[in-house]
Amino acid sequence: MEKINRRTFNIKLTQAMAGAALLSNIPLSYGLNSGKQDKKLGIALVGLGGYSGGQLAPALLKAEHCYLAGIVTGTPSKEKEWMDKYSISKENVYNYENFDEIAKNKAIDIVYVVLPNSMHAEFCIRAAKAGKHVITEKPMAVSVAECDAIIKACNDAGVKLGVGYRMQTDPYTNEIKRLVAEKPMGEVQYISSDAGFVSANNPTQWRLNKTLSGGGALMDMGVYAIQSSIYGAGANPVSIAAQEFKTRPDYFVGVDESITAQMKFSNNVVGNMFTSYNANANRLFVSFRRGWAELNPCHSYGPLSGRTSRGEEIKFPYERHYQQTIQMDSFAKHVLTGSTNFAPGEMGKRDIIIVEAIYKSIKEGGKTIPLDLGDMGIVKV
Ligand code: NDP
Secondary structure: OOOOOOOOOOOHHHEEEEEEEEOOOOOOHHHOOOOOOOOOOOEEEOOOOHHHHHHHHHHHOOOOOEEEEEEEEOOOOHHHHHHHHOOOOOOEEEOOOOOOHHHHHOOOOOOOOOOHHHHHHHHHHHHHOOOOOEEEEOOOOOHHHHHHHHHHHHHHHHEEEEEOOHHHHHHHHHHHHHHHHHHOOOEEEEEEEEEEEEEEOOOOOOOOHHHHHHHOOHHHHHHHHHHHHHHOOOOOOEEEEEEEEEHHHHHHHOOOOOEEEEEEEEOEEEEEEEEEEEEEEEEEEEEEEOEEEEOOOOOOOOOOEEEEHHHHEEOOOOOOHHHHHHHHHHHHHHHHOOOOOOOHHHHHHHHHOOOOOOOHHHOOOOOEEOOOOOOOOOOOO
């Protein structure tokens, strides 16, 4: 790991704040540059794996309303490495056993759970009971019952809850939401959304272990396709039918490899979604009455790319980790000022209701499953 000492940390922070200023070209509603706060909230990352180390920690160096104050890890060797790299003091370092002591630590305002999916519920509930605001990575949990338990724990403790849906504060997503809401090309009639990548040569990873992951491609990448289907349609689905395809049963044991699903939405839009651990796919297509818009790539860390049938390019400034910086700043601002929570717990729960309906449809031979979601999880931008 690159060593960041106090001096280079400050230089990097200054550069990072300049980067945040660059991002201030992005409209106000995308999270940054929307009113300076004196207090920066302390975030503790729980689980120091690929996403925490590769994206969230560097993104926090650039954040305006929050910073990396603490870590929770089950790997003792990571403690010193992270303390040195991010100037974290020893009293802000926890493991999974002594984690509940975080309740006494005033430096930690928000606990961000970045563990394998089936561990989200336990650590979100323990964080809420410790009186900390909670962000949980996607998928929110591995069942609707677990989502309910997380929401209840946060409500009981009077703490805020957000899901790590970085796309909900991404300017590309918000441009699609604008086109859908303002209708310059008319009403949406059809959407198609794909999210997948090729998983190979690592059969023992937790993502392929149903106990830890809760499912395969659908749990991991399918939630992106569900999310973009909904903001692309501008409404929740009222029914869904799904099919599963498995071409490598020896590698995908007990978890899904590829799934397609057809949806009808409450505003009569129809749509297809596809998710896979065996095909690269990263796209949203929205067909309007008088044209179309497309994002491809759509769900990755960027740079993203978009266009419309009118020859317009959808383009926003890019710098590394911008999605995570905006997402965490937006949540911190929500905690500090009561501003909009763009990815609340109800949104995470709604998506798991849809995940469960997809698995039910597959189990029942592709039967159409009705959904009664109303406007659950729809956040107006
Ligand atoms: P990794 O496998 O890279 O890291 C997971 C970390 O969890 C480990 O390094 C370890 O941290 C901890 N851990 C605790 N118990 C276990 C266990 N039994 N098996 C494996 N790890 C364990 O996963 P990711 O960082 O890629 O994913 C973590 C979460 O973040 C998932 O829910 C995933 O869906 C989500 N994610 C979200 C992304 C997004 O774009 N929003 C992108 C990537 C992931 P330690 O050693 O510190 O204990």
